[in-house]
Amino acid sequence: MMPDVTWVIQTLTMLALAVISYFIKDLKKSIQEDIADNKQRIEDTNCKVEKLEGEFNNFKVEQAKEISAQFKDYVSKSEFVRVTANYERKLDKIYDAVMTLKTGNKES
Known part of the structure; x- marks a missing residue:
């Protein structure tokens, strides 16, 4: 078995x-x-x-x-500043010219 x-x-x-x-x-x-x-x-x-x-x-x-x-x-910032400065210079020249004419007229 x-x-x-x-x-x-x-x-x-x-x-x-x-x-x-x-x-x-x-x-x-x-x-x-x-x-x-x-x-x-x-x-x-x-x-x-x-x-x-x-x-x-x-x-x-x-x-x-x-x-x-x-x-x-x-427009770039630097270009804007440059153009604005040019306009300010031109306006200053015009202002100076107007003041010269105004003071020149009073003196005459």
Whole structure:
């Protein structure tokens, strides 16, 4: 009777190892498929990021052109100060000329 029991235990042990091996093999295959899927998703995401970077760079260039086009119609601060100073000098000359005429008329 003893030999039959050892044979049954050995058979059950072999079946248990076979089932465990099958599940480990299946788990390994599943993990490899997930890794391959993740690699593909990463590549797709990298392509999308590169595309978005290109679009963003184009957008930045367009915005820079638009901003520079808007500011070409404006006067810089230094140019404004220079022109205002020129007008003030001309007004001072006119004022001096008027005062000269006014004081010259009183003296006559």
